[in-house]
Amino acid sequence: MHQLVIEEFQNRFGASPTHIVRAPGRVNLIGEHTDYNDGFVLPMAIDRAIWIALRPRPDRRVLLHSLDFAEPTDFSLDNLTHAHGWSEYVRGIAWILQQQGFTPGGWEGTLASDVPVGAGLSSSAALELALLRAFWTVSDFEWDGARMAQLAQQADHGWVGIQSGIMDQMISALGMANHALLIDCRSLDVELVPLPDAIRVIILNTATRRGLVDSAYNERVAQCRIAANFFGVPALRDVSLAVFNTKAENLDKIIRRRARHVISENERTLQATSALRRGDAKTFGELMNASHESLRGDYEVSSHELNTMVQIARQQAGCYGARMTGAGFGGCAVALIEAVVTEDFVKSVEAAYTQETGLQPNIYICQAGDGEKVVSASQTSEVSKLRKSE
Ligand code: GLA
Secondary structure, eight states: OHHHHHHHHHHHHSSOOSEEEEEEEEEEEEOOSOGGGTOEEEEEEEEEEEEEEEEEOSSSEEEEEETTOSSOEEEETTSOOOOSTTHHHHHHHHHHHHHTTOOOOOEEEEEEEOSOTTSSSOHHHHHHHHHHHHHHHHSOOOOOHHHHHHHHHHHIIIIIOOOOOSHHHHHHHHOOTTEEEEEETTTOOEEEEEOOTTEEEEEEEEEEEOTTHHHHHHHHHHHHHHHHHHHTSSSGGGOOHHHHHHHGGGSOHHHHHHHHHHHHHHHHHHHHHHHHHTTOHHHHHHHHHHHHHHHHHTSOOOOHHHHHHHHHHHHSTTEEEEEEOSSOSEEEEEEEEEGGGHHHHHHHHHHHHHHHHSOOOEEEEEOBOOOSEEEESHHHHHHHHHHHHO
16 A cells, blocks of 8 residues: 555656555444443554555645545635535545644645445544644644544534544544554543454454444434433443443333443443453453344344354354444444464355355454554654754
């Protein structure tokens, strides 16, 4: 990708880029549909990313060619209007920066990605973080990962029109190689949790995605608000299982199930983090399994294909646990397995899933990668910024 994006830049602009930035996609290990309830999540950044090669422009234009789309994004920072598709994200980031009082500069570049789009691996958050970093290289604002994640989320809400939580942007900004990241989605405090060498995280793409995902997502967000109001708290994060068990009987049946998922998932996420810290993959896997059952039964965001994939994964030797991951309604499952069984696991799951569903899954053996960064030219630019502030 690195080479590809540079070559494309040279072909387009007949010169070398001044900066290369990249931001990764993510997979969530546990803590699903908890982020917009001010709760806990435990994702990791993956070793697949969006790359942008760029150079500053003397004017206030932004021009970006993507290797995956024929139409470039091309607009003036002084005249922001809505567009379609991926272009909306570029405009959204330009919009939020100006909205928040920053003065972004113009730039031109090329973009390449190996984060599959629409698979639930957060290609949009990766795009947003890469764009923020691209703007940073040609502007004069401080970089703070959590703050940038918030800006990306505000762009989603205010420009793109998606009510996303904060998990995807936070992990794309702050992930670290060989670690998962516990994120407190209220305070935005983070803790790195090392991933033991002897385990592998496998992403199992069901090759399905339901159109309903956005409306169902917004409906879940609304149901959680109703539940929080019922308990008289700002968010479901503030309700323990003990309080839930004593008070929930007067709650509407569906809302009660939604709340039970969120409240129990927060507890599972904290328990899973402790398990991972002590290298207890067995307990971690059991908590992943319980998370899936709760998402399937109480939160109702799984699908036939996800359930099939999860079941097949769990039947394999060396699998500690498996669950759907991300928003749901298709997309990916994630499994935690013993590293030594990886090859057999992948082959068997692939064959069994195709046999059961007739679909060809995509399976990614993932390493936890670093969060966004300036890949080259970073040294010079970091150093010059440091010098400026010294
Ligand atoms: C999507 C959202 C996240 C989070 C997950 C569910 O990926 O973008 O913010 O809510 O769904 O955990």
